[in-house]
Amino acid sequence: MIKILVVVPYEELYTQVREYLETLDTRDFIVELEHIVGTNDRSIKQRDADIVVARGITGKAMARENPNIHLVDISISSSDLITALWKGRDWYQGGKVGVIVTDIGICDPVQLKDLTGIDLLVRKAEDENEVYAAIEELAAQGVSTFVGGLTLCRKCDALKLRSIHIKTGGEAMMRALNEAVAAARSLNRERTRANLVTTVLNNTEDVMFALNRHGLVIAANSQASFLFLGDRDNPLEGRHIDDFYPEASWRPTLETQIESEILQTIGGQLMLVNHSPIMVDTESVGILITCRNVEALRETEQKIRKELSAKGLVAHYHFGNIICENQQMKQLIATAYKYSQVDSNVFIIGETGTGKELFAQSIHNASKRSSHPFVAVNCAALPEQLLESELFGYTEGSFSGAVKGGKMGLFELAHKGTIFLDEIGEMPLQIQAKILRVLQEREIRRVGGDTVIPIDVRIISATNINILNRVQNGAFRQDLYYRINLLNLKIPPLRQRPEDIELIFRHFVRKYATEAGKTVPLIDPQVIPIMQSFVWQGNIRELRNFSERMVILNESGVIDCKEVETFYLFDDRGAVQERLIDKPAQEIGSVRAASLARQLEQSGLDRDAFAKSLGLSRTTLWRRLRDEQNLQSHSSSVSS
Numbered sequence: 001m002i003k004i005l006v007v008v009p010y011e012e013l014y015t016q017v018r019e020y021l022e023t024l025d026t027r028d029f030i031v032e033l034e035h036i037v038g039t040n041d042r043s044i045k046q047r048d049a050d051i052v053v054a055r056g057i058t059g060k061a062m063a064r065e066n067p068n069i070h071l072v073d074i075s076i077s078s079s080d081l082i083t084a085l086w087k088g089r090d091w092y093q094g095g096k097v098g099v100i101v102t103d104i105g106i107c108d109p110v111q112l113k114d115l116t117g118i119d120l121l122v123r124k125a126e127d128e129n130e131v132y133a134a135i136e137e138l139a140a141q142g143v144s145t146f147v148g149g150l151t152l153c154r155k156c157d158a159l160k161l162r163s164i165h166i167k168t169g170g171e172a173m174m175r176a177l178n179e180a181v182a183a184a185r186s187l188n189r190e191r192t193r194a195n196l197v198t199t200v201l202n203n204t205e206d207v208m209f210a211l212n213r214h215g216l217v218i219a220a221n222s223q224a225s226f227l228f229l230g231d232r233d234n235p236l237e238g239r240h241i242d243d244f245y246p247e248a249s250w251r252p253t254l255e256t257q258i259e260s261e262i263l264q265t266i267g268g269q270l271m272l273v274n275h276s277p278i279m280v281d282t283e284s285v286g287i288l289i290t291c292r293n294v295e296a297l298r299e300t301e302q303k304i305r306k307e308l309s310a311k312g313l314v315a316h317y318h319f320g321n322i323i324c325e326n327q328q329m330k331q332l333i334a335t336a337y338k339y340s341q342v343d344s345n346v347f348i349i350g351e352t353g354t355g356k357e358l359f360a361q362s363i364h365n366a367s368k369r370s371s372h373p374f375v376a377v378n379c380a381a382l383p384e385q386l387l388e389s390e391l392f393g394y395t396e397g398s399f400s401g402a403v404k405g406g407k408m409g410l411f412e413l414a415h416k417g418t419i420f421l422d423e424i425g426e427m428p429l430q431i432q433a434k435i436l437r438v439l440q441e442r443e444i445r446r447v448g449g450d451t452v453i454p455i456d457v458r459i460i461s462a463t464n465i466n467i468l469n470r471v472q473n474g475a476f477r478q479d480l481y482y483r484i485n486l487l488n489l490k491i492p493p494l495r496q497r498p499e500d501i502e503l504i505f506r507h508f509v510r511k512y513a514t515e516a517g518k519t520v521p522l523i524d525p526q527v528i529p530i531m532q533s534f535v536w537q538g539n540i541r542e543l544r545n546f547s548e549r550m551v552i553l554n555e556s557g558v559i560d561c562k563e564v565e566t567f568y569l570f571d572d573r574g575a576v577q578e579r580l581i582d583k584p585a586q587e588i589g590s591v592r593a594a595s596l597a598r599q600l601e602q603s604g605l606d607r608d609a610f611a612k613s614l615g616l617s618r619t620t621l622w623r624r625l626r627d628e629q630n631l632q633s634h635s636s637s638v639s640s
Contacts, residue, residue, distance in 0.1 A: 001029055001030055001447070002029035002030070002050050002184045002187055002188050002191070003029065003030045003031075003032065003048065003049045003050050003146060004029055004030065004032070004049065004050070004051045004052075004053065004181070004184055004588055005032050005034060005049035005051070005052045005053070005054075006021075006032065006033050006034070006052075006053040006180070007034055007035070007036050007046060007052065007053065007054035007055070007058055007059070007062070008033065008035050008057045008176070009056075009074060009149075009150065009167070009168050009173075010035075010167065013168070013173060014033065014035075014498065015624065016170055016173070017033060017035065017173065017177070017585040018109055020173075020174055020177060021177065024177070024178075024181055026181065028184070028185065028188055029181075029184045029185075031605055032049070036058050042108075045067050047062065047065075047069065047587055049066075049069060049278075050069065050070065050187060051069065051071075051072060051180050051187070051372075052066075052069050052070070052071050052072070053072045053074060053176050053177060054073070054074065055073065055074035055075075055076065055149070055168060056076070056101070056102050056149045057102055057125065057126055057127050057128065057130075057131065057149065057467075058151075059071055059073050059074070060102060060126050060127070061127060070183055070187065070419045072173060072176050072179050072180045072397060073176070074168050074176045075168075075172050075175075075487070076101060076102075076103065076106060076166055076168060076171060076172075077106060077169070077174070077626070079169070080105070080166050080167065080168060080169055080172070081099070081101075081106055081112075081147070081166055082106055082115070083111070083149050083167075084164045084166040084167070085097070085112070085116055085118060085147060085164070086116075087164055088145060088147070088162070088164040089116075089214075091145050093163055095119075095142070095143075095145065096119050096120075096121055096138075096141070096142055096143045096145075096146055097118050097119070097120050097121070097125070097141075097145045097146070097147060097379045098120075098121050098122075098123065098134070098135070098138035098143040098145070098146045098147070099120055099122045099147045099148065100122075100123045100124075100125050100134045100135065100138075100146065100148040100152050101122070101124065101125075101148060101149070101166070102125065102126055102148075103124075104124045107120070107123055109121070121141065121143060122320075123138065125148075128151055131148070131151055131152055131155060131308050131370030132155055135152065135155055135159070135161070139159070139161065141498050143164060144161065145161075145162045145163070145164070146161060146162070146582055147164045147166060148163070148166060149165070149166060150165060156488055157241070160226045160277070160524075184636055193617075197219070197312040198221075199223035199433075201219070201220075202222050202223070204221070204223070205223070205293075205296060206223065206290050206291065206292050207223045207224045207227050207271075207289075207290065207291035207292075208220070208221050208223070208235055208288065208289070208290050208291075209220070209221070209224040209280060209288075209289055210287065210289070211287045211289065212285065212286045213284075213285060213286060214240075215240050215241045215242060215250070216238065216239070216241075216242065216262045217236045217237050217238065217239050217240075218237065218286065219237065219548060220235065220236035220237060224236055227266060227269075227291065228244040228266075228267075229455075230245065241277040246266065248273075248289070249262060249275070250287045250289060251390075252273040252275075253276070253277055253279065253286075253287055254284050254287055257279070257284045258277070258348070259274065259468065260273065260274070260275045261273065261274050261275075263294070266291060266530060267636060269293055269294075270293070270294040270295070271291040271292060271293060271294065272291070272292045272297065273290070273292055274289070274290040274291075274292070275287055275288075275289055275321060276289075276290070277496065288571075309335070309379070313373035313374060313375050313413055313414070313417075314373070314374055315359040315360075315361035315362075315364045315365050315374035315418075316361060317358050317362055317365070318361075318362050318365050318366070319333050319336070319362045319366060321358065321362070322355065322359070322362065323500065323503050323507055324497065324500045325359075325499045325500055325501070326492070326497035326499055327501050328492055328496075328497065329492070329497060329638075332359075332489060332490075332492075333362075333490065335489065336359055336362065336363055336489055337363075337366055338364035338508075339400050339487045339489070340362070340363040340364075340365055340367045341366075341367065342487075343367075344486045344487050345439070345458070345459045345461070345483065345484050345485075345486045345487065346360075346363060346460045346461075346486075346487045346488070347460075347461050347462070347463075347484045347485040347487070347489075348360060348460065348461070348462040348463075348488070348489045348490075348491065349462070349463060349464075349467075349488065349489070349490045349491070350462070350464060350489075350490065350493075351464055351493045351539055352464045352538065352539065353538045353539035353540050353541030353542060354491040354492070354494070354539045354540060355462075355491060355492060355539075355540055356422065356491060357376060357422060357462070359372060359489060360374075360376070360418070360420045360460045360462065361420075363418075363460060364417070364418040364420075364458075364460070367418070367458070369416065369417050369418055369458060371625065372414075372415075372417030372418075373405060373413055373414050373415070373416070373417035373418075374417055374418050374420065375410045375414040375417065375418070375419045375420065376420040376422060377390065377391065377410055377419070377421060377422065378423055379421055379422065379423050379424050379426055379427040379431075379436075380422075380423040380426035380427075381423075384428040384430065384431065387427070387428070387431055388430075388434070388447060389409070389447050390409065390410055391409050391410050391411055391431070391434075391435075391447040392409040392410045392411060392434065392444050392445065392446055392447055393406065393407050393409030393410075393411075393412055393444075393447065394406055394407055394409075394446050394447035394448050394449070395446050395449040406446065406449075408447075409444065409446065410614070411438065411444050411455050412444070412453060412455060414457045415454050415455050415456055415457075416457075417457065417458070418458045418459075418460060419457050419458070419459055420460045420461070420462070420618075421435075421459060421460070421461040421462070421556040422461075422462050423462065423463060423464065424462065424463055424467075425463035425464075425465045425467045425470055425476060425486065426463075426465075427476075429475070429476075429477065430438075432455045432476065432477045432480050433477070435459075436479060436480045436481060436483060437479065438455070438459075439459065439480075439483045439484075440483075442455060442456065443455060457546060459484065461484045467481065468481075474612050491538055493536070494536040494539040494540055494542075495534075495535060495536050495542060498532040501528070501531050501532050501536075501543065501553075501606070502528045502532075503529070504540060504543055504548075505523070505528075505531060505543060505547055506545065508544050508547030509523065509547050509550065509551055509559070511547045512551040512552070513551050514546060514600065516552065517552060519552065519557060520555050521551065521554045521556075521558055521559050522557060522558045522559070523558075523559050524559060524560035524561060525561070527559060527560060527561055527564055530561060530564060531564075550563065550564075573622065573639065
């Protein structure tokens, strides 16, 4: 809290000063009253006050001994001097009068002699020794009466000389108190502001310090002290920048008033050094220098990217989530894994629902970019203008409805990570040209902006159409096609991998039954060949929906041919699937209506040979035999 020390010139003023202070609002500071005479008092030195109200040589001594204290001088006016001279008018009798004050401007000897008829000798004194010397000098010249402050009067009393005390008027005292209170309020505001700035400076990880025009440090945070001096508690203020940072390049910014940035190694650390001019009106009065550790900047960037990932920009699937027994699919996964180990662009081709994004996410999660964002965008789902602003972002005011401050685009969000451009074949030609530039230059420009933003993004694109036809028709840029098609994957439709249908179906049945809190239903083995004969136009997506429907509607605990017939009459094209169910099982699959266990027994083959004769893997055969046994047990328990 701000402290005001009022040095009352003489004791008679105490009551008047106290009463006046009670009329002022002093809640934000402390006011103390003291009576000090002269300049040799020990109490003058090392005062903890912020503002001192004092008069004459005592006030000047206070300011001299405590340079950080703000002095409010209790002025002595010409009127105060004339009043003192008038009091001693009967003493002079034509003799000389000595006036000793700290400010001789209040005393014009010629004018005062014309006014009072008194012959005055004036001397200036700023401490006790000068007062004593002036008294001795004037006494030697025949002066017998002296006029001045309380220190002068006490010295004259000791020398048996006549003295008159110049007393300060109450009005001057009140003016000084008002000035002190105003200064205290201003100092309190300034100190609060300075503390706020210091707190802000010390709570940033950056090194920050400010210079005046001459290169002297006028403010610095503890990080700056630690970087340049190795000690956070050793202040930089008052030092010249050449003494601790001679390689600094601050003068050009001071002269040009243009902000600049350079990379420099300081104390063994690579720093990004920013120089910003401190402007007052149109004049540069100093420089603010900010040093950012490049490695810390990288770590901060990583943290931001991770936070973006936490908001949903993350890949959930891995290669282990791809369920298959089909050899072509297994080879495809192996190829995709090889692709994940390099940074080249990948182009995925496949019908709708075949799992193109599943492969894209798996490639991302197996790559060195796995800890960074995965951003997916459907290029066919957005109109051209909206797609452009979503991909590249926009600046404030770039179009009607643009949010204040602009918006970061998906390419920026995917920085250091992967962006998945699904259905790229439907992308408008104008956007294709911009995507080509991103691939070539590795930089983007926001809509409505002129600043180039460098990005580090891997692009995985996908399509479910014949993109070569669009290239030939001029609907897709040939140069872009060759750019995105450096590495490619062609995912086979589900109908070309019938051995995977049972695995995927069982996976989804188990998943949705668990989510619904239901017992996982048994699957009649005769259902599998029927399902393998379906067209599955929607591929895995259609199979997933089929599986969920079977789980939700099933009440018997067994998914059999009757349930499939009841709950799945139409395929994606609206064709009746009933004709598949009506056919004998032997016509639509290699597994006949007879018991598999009985067929195995009658064949005389071992399980491996029997599975091979049916076109099944040994695992699938084992699973179907188990399900057949469970189904028989379930039927027996129901009938009993």
